[in-house]
Amino acid sequence: MEGKGIIAKSEKILLAVTAAFLCVLLGLFFHDRAALSAPGVAVEEGAEAPQETFLPDVTPLDINAAGEEELTALPGIGPVLARRIVEYRAEHGPFASVEDLTDVSGIGASKLAALEGLVTAETPGAAG
Numbered sequence: 679m680e681g682k683g684i685i686a687k688s689e690k691i692l693l694a695v696t697a698a699f700l701c702v703l704l705g706l707f708f709h710d711r712a713a714l715s716a717p718g719v720a721v722e723e724g725a726e727a728p729q730e731t732f733l734p735d736v737t738p739l740d741i742n743a744a745g746e747e748e749l750t751a752l753p754g755i756g757p758v759l760a761r762r763i764v765e766y767r768a769e770h771g772p773f774a775s776v777e778d779l780t781d782v783s784g785i786g787a788s789k790l791a792a793l794e795g796l797v798t799a800e801t802p803g804a805a806g
Contacts, residue, residue, distance in 0.1 A: 738796055739796060740797075740798055741799050742799055746760040747760075749763055752793060754789050755793075759782070759784050772801070773799040774799065776790070776793070
């Protein structure tokens with residue numbers, strides 16, 4: 679049995695690999711640091727990188743002009759309900775107000791509340 683203080687061959691190899699890895703990291707650190715301080719490289723400290731902001735289209739959808747596909751993009755409106763809205767509009771004429779959607783089978787107060795601000799009932803033929 680080997681005595682205390684004697685490092686096994688596998689431990690020596692592991693120690694050497696670790697030391698080599700740390701040397702590579704240190705070399706990369708100094709390389710990047712030198713590249714940043716090179717002439718012609720400007721770095722503003724504390725400056726934030728510009729970020730693109732995705733803003734969804736929040737224009738209210740006109741329920742008197744929207745087709746089935748557009749209506750299905752609304753929350754809680756699937757293909758069947760969209761078809762009912764279009765059919766109701768064809769049968770009864772344009773909606774006078776958004777609240778008239780409750781006359782369509784399947785649209786109640788809670789579904790109407792979910793559509794608040796997302797839909798509008800424009801008067802057909804009105805110049806706007």
